[in-house]
Amino acid sequence: MSNSLLPQLIQAISTTIENNADEVAELDRAIGDGDHVINLQRGLAALQAIEAELNELDWPPALMKVGMTLMSTMGGASGSLFGTLFISMSKAARGQILTTETFADIFHQGVKAVKQRGKADLGEKTMLDTLIPSANRLREDSAKGTEYNQLLNNLSEQAIAGMASTKDMIATKGRASFLGERAIGHIDAGARTSQLMICTITDLLAQQN
Ligand code: ADP
Ligand code: MG
Numbered sequence: 001m002s003n004s005l006l007p008q009l010i011q012a013i014s015t016t017i018e019n020n021a022d023e024v025a026e027l028d029r030a031i032g033d034g035d036h037v038i039n040l041q042r043g044l045a046a047l048q049a050i051e052a053e054l055n056e057l058d059w060p061p062a063l064m065k066v067g068m069t070l071m072s073t074m075g076g077a078s079g080s081l082f083g084t085l086f087i088s089m090s091k092a093a094r095g096q097i098l099t100t101e102t103f104a105d106i107f108h109q110g111v112k113a114v115k116q117r118g119k120a121d122l123g124e125k126t127m128l129d130t131l132i133p134s135a136n137r138l139r140e141d142s143a144k145g146t147e148y149n150q151l152l153n154n155l156s157e158q159a160i161a162g163m164a165s166t167k168d169m170i171a172t173k174g175r176a177s178f179l180g181e182r183a184i185g186h187i188d189a190g191a192r193t194s195q196l197m198i199c200t201i202t203d204l205l206a207q208q209n
Helices: 003-017 021-029 036-049 051-056 059-073 075-092 102-116 128-144 148-168 175-183 189-208
Strands: none
Touching: 003 021, 003 036, 003 051, 003 059, 021 036, 021 175, 021 189, 036 051, 036 059, 036 075, 036 189, 051 059, 051 148, 059 075, 075 102, 075 175, 102 128, 128 148, 128 189, 148 189
8 A cells, every 4th residue: 555544444443442442342242252353353453463564555555465464363254354355355355446336346355355354244244334335325425425534423323223233133043043032132342343434534534534
């Protein structure tokens, strides 16, 4: 990448996750095994350690490096799923010029790969309940030519709505699926961290605009 956007995003996301770590740990303790935030922080620390290297790369190989690093350092179900997201985005990004529209399509393809990897879809109380509606919203808004700040705002609102929708769901994938109705009333940890990351990105992009 030609500027320092990726390192800035990694820093900002790390700060957000740090600030919300107790809450996320509590969410995963309630209906999982409590390690989601630790897994994610391990991945983010690994990304911070290679920031200089990432900064030298064009964005498709940078996304590949991010995905491979998350895949090999995070662990947990979320490690392979977030890894898949970035690796698939990297593949979709090859040969593309970075615009809102191409990014929307690339993100959409990354989320599709996460669905395949997790054998999961909307309504199963996972990170996909944040990621799928967010990817759809971004694609719709970029196709419609929605003004940039409005598009960012819509994306962050959609991510929040998707995250919140997991509260009243029964889980059919992941550890929370063992709990049946007892999972109702708890937001999914991966849906929350996905939303926190999307909102951090939209905030930073809006500030820079
Ligand atoms: P683990 O469940 O192995 O302890 P983490 O705690 O790091 O891994 O991540 C748990 C999160 O991963 C869940 O909150 C959920 O959002 C997501 N997740 C788990 N299984 C799936 C799946 N099959 N598809 C999509 N997301 C999933
Ligand atoms: Mg866990």
